[in-house]
Amino acid sequence: DEAPAARVEVAKRLWRQMPETAWLRRNPWITDHEKGGDAGLYDLLLNPRDVAFTVPAFNALIAAAGLRIVCLVEPLRYDPLSYLSDPKLRPRIEAMDMMQRAALAEAITGNMGVHIAYCVRADAPVNSAPWDDPAAIPCLRELDGAKLAAGIPRDGVLRVTFDGLTVPVPLPRLAGAILSRIDGKRxxxxxxxxxxxxxxxxxxxxxEFQALVAAMEKTNRLLISAP
Structure with a gap:
Protein backbone atom coordinates (compact mmCIF):
# COMPACT_ATOMS: atom_id res chain seq x y z
CA ASP A 1 0.00 0.00 0.00
CA GLU A 2 3.02 2.29 0.14
CA ALA A 3 3.58 4.97 -2.48
CA PRO A 4 6.08 4.09 -5.24
CA ALA A 5 8.60 6.65 -4.00
CA ALA A 6 8.61 5.10 -0.52
CA ARG A 7 9.04 1.60 -1.94
CA VAL A 8 11.94 2.78 -4.11
CA GLU A 9 13.64 4.33 -1.08
CA VAL A 10 13.36 1.08 0.90
CA ALA A 11 14.59 -0.95 -2.07
CA LYS A 12 17.64 1.31 -2.49
CA ARG A 13 18.50 0.95 1.18
CA LEU A 14 18.13 -2.83 0.96
CA TRP A 15 20.29 -2.96 -2.18
CA ARG A 16 23.11 -1.10 -0.45
CA GLN A 17 23.08 -3.71 2.35
CA MET A 18 22.39 -6.78 0.23
CA PRO A 19 24.95 -9.59 0.78
CA GLU A 20 27.34 -10.58 -1.98
CA THR A 21 25.63 -13.99 -2.12
CA ALA A 22 22.39 -12.48 -3.48
CA TRP A 23 21.70 -13.60 -7.05
CA LEU A 24 21.29 -10.03 -8.24
CA ARG A 25 24.74 -9.13 -6.90
CA ARG A 26 26.27 -12.10 -8.69
CA ASN A 27 24.63 -11.49 -12.07
CA PRO A 28 26.59 -8.83 -14.00
CA TRP A 29 24.17 -8.88 -16.94
CA ILE A 30 21.16 -7.42 -15.13
CA THR A 31 21.97 -3.80 -14.33
CA ASP A 32 18.69 -1.90 -14.75
CA HIS A 33 18.57 -1.16 -11.01
CA GLU A 34 22.06 0.38 -11.13
CA LYS A 35 22.19 2.16 -14.47
CA GLY A 36 18.53 3.04 -14.87
CA GLY A 37 18.14 5.20 -11.79
CA ASP A 38 14.98 5.04 -9.71
CA ALA A 39 12.90 4.21 -12.79
CA GLY A 40 15.12 1.27 -13.67
CA LEU A 41 15.05 -0.09 -10.13
CA TYR A 42 11.27 0.24 -9.94
CA ASP A 43 10.72 -1.40 -13.31
CA LEU A 44 12.99 -4.34 -12.51
CA LEU A 45 12.00 -5.08 -8.91
CA LEU A 46 8.84 -3.24 -7.92
CA ASN A 47 6.57 -2.96 -10.95
CA PRO A 48 3.28 -4.62 -9.89
CA ARG A 49 2.45 -5.46 -13.51
CA ASP A 50 5.61 -7.47 -14.06
CA VAL A 51 5.45 -11.23 -13.70
CA ALA A 52 8.49 -13.49 -13.96
CA PHE A 53 8.11 -16.45 -16.30
CA THR A 54 10.27 -19.50 -16.75
CA VAL A 55 10.25 -21.03 -20.22
CA PRO A 56 7.69 -23.72 -19.24
CA ALA A 57 5.41 -21.13 -17.60
CA PHE A 58 5.76 -18.81 -20.59
CA ASN A 59 4.88 -21.66 -22.94
CA ALA A 60 1.85 -22.58 -20.83
CA LEU A 61 0.62 -18.97 -20.82
CA ILE A 62 0.83 -18.80 -24.62
CA ALA A 63 -0.82 -22.20 -25.06
CA ALA A 64 -3.69 -21.10 -22.81
CA ALA A 65 -4.30 -18.22 -25.22
CA GLY A 66 -4.71 -20.66 -28.11
CA LEU A 67 -1.30 -19.93 -29.56
CA ARG A 68 1.87 -21.91 -30.26
CA ILE A 69 5.49 -20.79 -29.99
CA VAL A 70 7.31 -21.35 -33.27
CA CYS A 71 10.53 -19.59 -32.36
CA LEU A 72 12.26 -18.21 -29.27
CA VAL A 73 14.70 -15.38 -29.96
CA GLU A 74 17.47 -16.04 -30.49
CA PRO A 75 17.08 -19.77 -31.31
CA LEU A 76 20.81 -20.39 -30.92
CA ARG A 77 20.91 -19.46 -27.24
CA TYR A 78 17.85 -21.62 -26.48
CA ASP A 79 19.45 -24.78 -27.87
CA PRO A 80 22.04 -26.36 -25.54
CA LEU A 81 23.37 -28.40 -28.47
CA SER A 82 24.90 -25.14 -29.69
CA TYR A 83 27.44 -25.12 -26.87
CA LEU A 84 27.39 -28.53 -25.14
CA SER A 85 29.73 -30.96 -26.88
CA ASP A 86 29.89 -33.84 -24.38
CA PRO A 87 29.00 -37.04 -26.32
CA LYS A 88 27.13 -38.45 -23.32
CA LEU A 89 24.96 -35.36 -22.96
CA ARG A 90 24.10 -34.71 -26.59
CA PRO A 91 21.88 -37.78 -27.17
CA ARG A 92 19.78 -36.81 -24.14
CA ILE A 93 19.32 -33.30 -25.48
CA GLU A 94 18.62 -34.51 -29.01
CA ALA A 95 15.68 -36.50 -27.62
CA MET A 96 14.09 -33.30 -26.23
CA ASP A 97 11.59 -31.14 -28.08
CA MET A 98 12.17 -27.42 -28.67
CA MET A 99 10.58 -26.24 -25.43
CA GLN A 100 12.37 -28.84 -23.31
CA ARG A 101 15.68 -27.73 -24.79
CA ALA A 102 14.78 -24.10 -24.15
CA ALA A 103 13.93 -24.83 -20.51
CA LEU A 104 17.25 -26.62 -20.09
CA ALA A 105 19.13 -23.72 -21.69
CA GLU A 106 17.42 -21.27 -19.35
CA ALA A 107 18.33 -23.37 -16.31
CA ILE A 108 21.99 -23.91 -17.15
CA THR A 109 22.94 -20.50 -18.56
CA GLY A 110 21.37 -18.37 -15.83
CA ASN A 111 21.59 -15.17 -17.89
CA MET A 112 18.18 -14.87 -19.55
CA GLY A 113 16.42 -11.73 -18.39
CA VAL A 114 13.62 -11.71 -20.95
CA HIS A 115 11.91 -14.18 -23.29
CA ILE A 116 10.82 -13.13 -26.79
CA ALA A 117 8.75 -15.48 -28.91
CA TYR A 118 7.16 -15.59 -32.33
CA CYS A 119 3.76 -17.27 -32.12
CA VAL A 120 1.01 -18.54 -34.39
CA ARG A 121 -2.44 -19.92 -33.73
CA ALA A 122 -2.22 -23.34 -32.14
CA ASP A 123 -3.92 -25.00 -35.12
CA ALA A 124 -1.88 -23.17 -37.76
CA PRO A 125 0.11 -25.37 -40.15
CA VAL A 126 3.84 -25.74 -39.62
CA ASN A 127 5.64 -23.55 -42.13
CA SER A 128 9.30 -22.87 -42.74
CA ALA A 129 11.16 -20.12 -44.56
CA PRO A 130 11.52 -20.78 -48.31
CA TRP A 131 15.28 -21.20 -48.30
CA ASP A 132 15.05 -23.53 -51.30
CA ASP A 133 13.23 -20.96 -53.45
CA PRO A 134 15.66 -19.36 -55.94
CA ALA A 135 13.44 -16.27 -56.08
CA ALA A 136 13.56 -15.68 -52.30
CA ILE A 137 15.72 -12.76 -51.18
CA PRO A 138 17.96 -13.36 -48.15
CA CYS A 139 18.87 -10.46 -45.89
CA LEU A 140 21.11 -9.86 -42.89
CA ARG A 141 19.46 -8.13 -39.93
CA GLU A 142 21.58 -5.22 -38.68
CA LEU A 143 24.66 -6.62 -40.40
CA ASP A 144 26.59 -5.70 -43.53
CA GLY A 145 27.30 -8.81 -45.58
CA ALA A 146 30.63 -7.64 -46.97
CA LYS A 147 31.94 -6.57 -43.56
CA LEU A 148 30.73 -9.78 -41.94
CA ALA A 149 32.42 -11.85 -44.65
CA ALA A 150 35.68 -9.95 -44.23
CA GLY A 151 35.60 -10.54 -40.48
CA ILE A 152 35.20 -14.32 -40.53
CA PRO A 153 38.03 -15.80 -38.41
CA ARG A 154 40.67 -17.93 -40.09
CA ASP A 155 39.26 -21.07 -38.48
CA GLY A 156 35.85 -20.34 -40.03
CA VAL A 157 34.06 -20.17 -36.68
CA LEU A 158 32.06 -17.13 -35.62
CA ARG A 159 31.82 -16.51 -31.87
CA VAL A 160 28.41 -15.10 -31.00
CA THR A 161 27.93 -13.67 -27.52
CA PHE A 162 24.61 -13.45 -25.67
CA ASP A 163 24.97 -11.61 -22.34
CA GLY A 164 28.28 -13.28 -21.58
CA LEU A 165 27.45 -16.66 -23.13
CA THR A 166 29.75 -17.27 -26.11
CA VAL A 167 28.45 -19.75 -28.68
CA PRO A 168 30.64 -21.03 -31.54
CA VAL A 169 29.04 -20.98 -34.99
CA PRO A 170 31.06 -23.03 -37.53
CA LEU A 171 30.57 -21.72 -41.06
CA PRO A 172 30.86 -23.59 -44.38
CA ARG A 173 33.78 -23.01 -46.75
CA LEU A 174 31.93 -20.61 -49.06
CA ALA A 175 30.37 -18.58 -46.23
CA GLY A 176 32.43 -15.50 -47.02
CA ALA A 177 31.64 -15.58 -50.73
CA ILE A 178 27.93 -15.98 -50.07
CA LEU A 179 27.62 -13.50 -47.20
CA SER A 180 29.43 -10.80 -49.17
CA ARG A 181 26.71 -11.05 -51.83
CA ILE A 182 23.73 -10.89 -49.45
CA ASP A 183 22.51 -7.31 -49.69
CA GLY A 184 18.74 -7.63 -49.30
CA LYS A 185 18.30 -7.12 -53.04
CA ARG A 186 19.76 -10.16 -54.76
CA GLU A 208 27.05 -24.55 -49.04
CA PHE A 209 24.08 -22.17 -48.93
CA GLN A 210 21.96 -24.63 -46.96
CA ALA A 211 24.87 -25.17 -44.55
CA LEU A 212 25.16 -21.40 -44.08
CA VAL A 213 21.42 -21.14 -43.40
CA ALA A 214 21.62 -23.95 -40.85
CA ALA A 215 24.39 -22.06 -39.05
CA MET A 216 23.19 -18.45 -39.32
CA GLU A 217 19.40 -18.60 -39.20
CA LYS A 218 19.57 -19.64 -35.54
CA THR A 219 21.37 -16.39 -34.70
CA ASN A 220 18.30 -14.43 -35.89
CA ARG A 221 20.56 -12.51 -38.27
CA LEU A 222 20.08 -14.34 -41.57
CA LEU A 223 16.46 -14.03 -42.69
CA ILE A 224 14.24 -14.12 -45.77
CA SER A 225 12.85 -10.76 -46.89
CA ALA A 226 9.08 -10.44 -46.85
CA PRO A 227 7.54 -10.78 -50.33
Whole structure:
Protein backbone atom coordinates (compact mmCIF):
# COMPACT_ATOMS: atom_id res chain seq x y z
CA ASP A 1 0.00 0.00 0.00
CA GLU A 2 3.02 2.29 0.14
CA ALA A 3 3.58 4.97 -2.48
CA PRO A 4 6.08 4.09 -5.24
CA ALA A 5 8.60 6.65 -4.00
CA ALA A 6 8.61 5.10 -0.52
CA ARG A 7 9.04 1.60 -1.94
CA VAL A 8 11.94 2.78 -4.11
CA GLU A 9 13.64 4.33 -1.08
CA VAL A 10 13.36 1.08 0.90
CA ALA A 11 14.59 -0.95 -2.07
CA LYS A 12 17.64 1.31 -2.49
CA ARG A 13 18.50 0.95 1.18
CA LEU A 14 18.13 -2.83 0.96
CA TRP A 15 20.29 -2.96 -2.18
CA ARG A 16 23.11 -1.10 -0.45
CA GLN A 17 23.08 -3.71 2.35
CA MET A 18 22.39 -6.78 0.23
CA PRO A 19 24.95 -9.59 0.78
CA GLU A 20 27.34 -10.58 -1.98
CA THR A 21 25.63 -13.99 -2.12
CA ALA A 22 22.39 -12.48 -3.48
CA TRP A 23 21.70 -13.60 -7.05
CA LEU A 24 21.29 -10.03 -8.24
CA ARG A 25 24.74 -9.13 -6.90
CA ARG A 26 26.27 -12.10 -8.69
CA ASN A 27 24.63 -11.49 -12.07
CA PRO A 28 26.59 -8.83 -14.00
CA TRP A 29 24.17 -8.88 -16.94
CA ILE A 30 21.16 -7.42 -15.13
CA THR A 31 21.97 -3.80 -14.33
CA ASP A 32 18.69 -1.90 -14.75
CA HIS A 33 18.57 -1.16 -11.01
CA GLU A 34 22.06 0.38 -11.13
CA LYS A 35 22.19 2.16 -14.47
CA GLY A 36 18.53 3.04 -14.87
CA GLY A 37 18.14 5.20 -11.79
CA ASP A 38 14.98 5.04 -9.71
CA ALA A 39 12.90 4.21 -12.79
CA GLY A 40 15.12 1.27 -13.67
CA LEU A 41 15.05 -0.09 -10.13
CA TYR A 42 11.27 0.24 -9.94
CA ASP A 43 10.72 -1.40 -13.31
CA LEU A 44 12.99 -4.34 -12.51
CA LEU A 45 12.00 -5.08 -8.91
CA LEU A 46 8.84 -3.24 -7.92
CA ASN A 47 6.57 -2.96 -10.95
CA PRO A 48 3.28 -4.62 -9.89
CA ARG A 49 2.45 -5.46 -13.51
CA ASP A 50 5.61 -7.47 -14.06
CA VAL A 51 5.45 -11.23 -13.70
CA ALA A 52 8.49 -13.49 -13.96
CA PHE A 53 8.11 -16.45 -16.30
CA THR A 54 10.27 -19.50 -16.75
CA VAL A 55 10.25 -21.03 -20.22
CA PRO A 56 7.69 -23.72 -19.24
CA ALA A 57 5.41 -21.13 -17.60
CA PHE A 58 5.76 -18.81 -20.59
CA ASN A 59 4.88 -21.66 -22.94
CA ALA A 60 1.85 -22.58 -20.83
CA LEU A 61 0.62 -18.97 -20.82
CA ILE A 62 0.83 -18.80 -24.62
CA ALA A 63 -0.82 -22.20 -25.06
CA ALA A 64 -3.69 -21.10 -22.81
CA ALA A 65 -4.30 -18.22 -25.22
CA GLY A 66 -4.71 -20.66 -28.11
CA LEU A 67 -1.30 -19.93 -29.56
CA ARG A 68 1.87 -21.91 -30.26
CA ILE A 69 5.49 -20.79 -29.99
CA VAL A 70 7.31 -21.35 -33.27
CA CYS A 71 10.53 -19.59 -32.36
CA LEU A 72 12.26 -18.21 -29.27
CA VAL A 73 14.70 -15.38 -29.96
CA GLU A 74 17.47 -16.04 -30.49
CA PRO A 75 17.08 -19.77 -31.31
CA LEU A 76 20.81 -20.39 -30.92
CA ARG A 77 20.91 -19.46 -27.24
CA TYR A 78 17.85 -21.62 -26.48
CA ASP A 79 19.45 -24.78 -27.87
CA PRO A 80 22.04 -26.36 -25.54
CA LEU A 81 23.37 -28.40 -28.47
CA SER A 82 24.90 -25.14 -29.69
CA TYR A 83 27.44 -25.12 -26.87
CA LEU A 84 27.39 -28.53 -25.14
CA SER A 85 29.73 -30.96 -26.88
CA ASP A 86 29.89 -33.84 -24.38
CA PRO A 87 29.00 -37.04 -26.32
CA LYS A 88 27.13 -38.45 -23.32
CA LEU A 89 24.96 -35.36 -22.96
CA ARG A 90 24.10 -34.71 -26.59
CA PRO A 91 21.88 -37.78 -27.17
CA ARG A 92 19.78 -36.81 -24.14
CA ILE A 93 19.32 -33.30 -25.48
CA GLU A 94 18.62 -34.51 -29.01
CA ALA A 95 15.68 -36.50 -27.62
CA MET A 96 14.09 -33.30 -26.23
CA ASP A 97 11.59 -31.14 -28.08
CA MET A 98 12.17 -27.42 -28.67
CA MET A 99 10.58 -26.24 -25.43
CA GLN A 100 12.37 -28.84 -23.31
CA ARG A 101 15.68 -27.73 -24.79
CA ALA A 102 14.78 -24.10 -24.15
CA ALA A 103 13.93 -24.83 -20.51
CA LEU A 104 17.25 -26.62 -20.09
CA ALA A 105 19.13 -23.72 -21.69
CA GLU A 106 17.42 -21.27 -19.35
CA ALA A 107 18.33 -23.37 -16.31
CA ILE A 108 21.99 -23.91 -17.15
CA THR A 109 22.94 -20.50 -18.56
CA GLY A 110 21.37 -18.37 -15.83
CA ASN A 111 21.59 -15.17 -17.89
CA MET A 112 18.18 -14.87 -19.55
CA GLY A 113 16.42 -11.73 -18.39
CA VAL A 114 13.62 -11.71 -20.95
CA HIS A 115 11.91 -14.18 -23.29
CA ILE A 116 10.82 -13.13 -26.79
CA ALA A 117 8.75 -15.48 -28.91
CA TYR A 118 7.16 -15.59 -32.33
CA CYS A 119 3.76 -17.27 -32.12
CA VAL A 120 1.01 -18.54 -34.39
CA ARG A 121 -2.44 -19.92 -33.73
CA ALA A 122 -2.22 -23.34 -32.14
CA ASP A 123 -3.92 -25.00 -35.12
CA ALA A 124 -1.88 -23.17 -37.76
CA PRO A 125 0.11 -25.37 -40.15
CA VAL A 126 3.84 -25.74 -39.62
CA ASN A 127 5.64 -23.55 -42.13
CA SER A 128 9.30 -22.87 -42.74
CA ALA A 129 11.16 -20.12 -44.56
CA PRO A 130 11.52 -20.78 -48.31
CA TRP A 131 15.28 -21.20 -48.30
CA ASP A 132 15.05 -23.53 -51.30
CA ASP A 133 13.23 -20.96 -53.45
CA PRO A 134 15.66 -19.36 -55.94
CA ALA A 135 13.44 -16.27 -56.08
CA ALA A 136 13.56 -15.68 -52.30
CA ILE A 137 15.72 -12.76 -51.18
CA PRO A 138 17.96 -13.36 -48.15
CA CYS A 139 18.87 -10.46 -45.89
CA LEU A 140 21.11 -9.86 -42.89
CA ARG A 141 19.46 -8.13 -39.93
CA GLU A 142 21.58 -5.22 -38.68
CA LEU A 143 24.66 -6.62 -40.40
CA ASP A 144 26.59 -5.70 -43.53
CA GLY A 145 27.30 -8.81 -45.58
CA ALA A 146 30.63 -7.64 -46.97
CA LYS A 147 31.94 -6.57 -43.56
CA LEU A 148 30.73 -9.78 -41.94
CA ALA A 149 32.42 -11.85 -44.65
CA ALA A 150 35.68 -9.95 -44.23
CA GLY A 151 35.60 -10.54 -40.48
CA ILE A 152 35.20 -14.32 -40.53
CA PRO A 153 38.03 -15.80 -38.41
CA ARG A 154 40.67 -17.93 -40.09
CA ASP A 155 39.26 -21.07 -38.48
CA GLY A 156 35.85 -20.34 -40.03
CA VAL A 157 34.06 -20.17 -36.68
CA LEU A 158 32.06 -17.13 -35.62
CA ARG A 159 31.82 -16.51 -31.87
CA VAL A 160 28.41 -15.10 -31.00
CA THR A 161 27.93 -13.67 -27.52
CA PHE A 162 24.61 -13.45 -25.67
CA ASP A 163 24.97 -11.61 -22.34
CA GLY A 164 28.28 -13.28 -21.58
CA LEU A 165 27.45 -16.66 -23.13
CA THR A 166 29.75 -17.27 -26.11
CA VAL A 167 28.45 -19.75 -28.68
CA PRO A 168 30.64 -21.03 -31.54
CA VAL A 169 29.04 -20.98 -34.99
CA PRO A 170 31.06 -23.03 -37.53
CA LEU A 171 30.57 -21.72 -41.06
CA PRO A 172 30.86 -23.59 -44.38
CA ARG A 173 33.78 -23.01 -46.75
CA LEU A 174 31.93 -20.61 -49.06
CA ALA A 175 30.37 -18.58 -46.23
CA GLY A 176 32.43 -15.50 -47.02
CA ALA A 177 31.64 -15.58 -50.73
CA ILE A 178 27.93 -15.98 -50.07
CA LEU A 179 27.62 -13.50 -47.20
CA SER A 180 29.43 -10.80 -49.17
CA ARG A 181 26.71 -11.05 -51.83
CA ILE A 182 23.73 -10.89 -49.45
CA ASP A 183 22.51 -7.31 -49.69
CA GLY A 184 18.74 -7.63 -49.30
CA LYS A 185 18.30 -7.12 -53.04
CA ARG A 186 19.76 -10.16 -54.76
CA UNK A 187 17.80 -13.40 -54.72
CA UNK A 188 19.24 -16.77 -53.79
CA UNK A 189 19.24 -17.69 -57.47
CA UNK A 190 21.09 -14.51 -58.44
CA UNK A 191 23.75 -15.15 -55.80
CA UNK A 192 24.15 -18.66 -57.17
CA UNK A 193 24.42 -17.28 -60.71
CA UNK A 194 27.12 -14.86 -59.64
CA UNK A 195 29.16 -17.60 -57.98
CA UNK A 196 28.65 -19.89 -60.98
CA UNK A 197 30.37 -17.28 -63.15
CA UNK A 198 33.35 -17.63 -60.82
CA UNK A 199 33.43 -21.39 -61.26
CA UNK A 200 31.29 -22.60 -58.34
CA UNK A 201 29.14 -25.55 -59.40
CA UNK A 202 25.41 -25.15 -58.79
CA UNK A 203 25.21 -28.22 -56.57
CA UNK A 204 28.15 -26.98 -54.52
CA UNK A 205 26.48 -23.59 -54.02
CA UNK A 206 23.20 -25.25 -53.02
CA UNK A 207 24.95 -27.41 -50.45
CA GLU A 208 27.05 -24.55 -49.04
CA PHE A 209 24.08 -22.17 -48.93
CA GLN A 210 21.96 -24.63 -46.96
CA ALA A 211 24.87 -25.17 -44.55
CA LEU A 212 25.16 -21.40 -44.08
CA VAL A 213 21.42 -21.14 -43.40
CA ALA A 214 21.62 -23.95 -40.85
CA ALA A 215 24.39 -22.06 -39.05
CA MET A 216 23.19 -18.45 -39.32
CA GLU A 217 19.40 -18.60 -39.20
CA LYS A 218 19.57 -19.64 -35.54
CA THR A 219 21.37 -16.39 -34.70
CA ASN A 220 18.30 -14.43 -35.89
CA ARG A 221 20.56 -12.51 -38.27
CA LEU A 222 20.08 -14.34 -41.57
CA LEU A 223 16.46 -14.03 -42.69
CA ILE A 224 14.24 -14.12 -45.77
CA SER A 225 12.85 -10.76 -46.89
CA ALA A 226 9.08 -10.44 -46.85
CA PRO A 227 7.54 -10.78 -50.33
Missing amino acids: SIGEIGDDLAQNGTAREVFAR
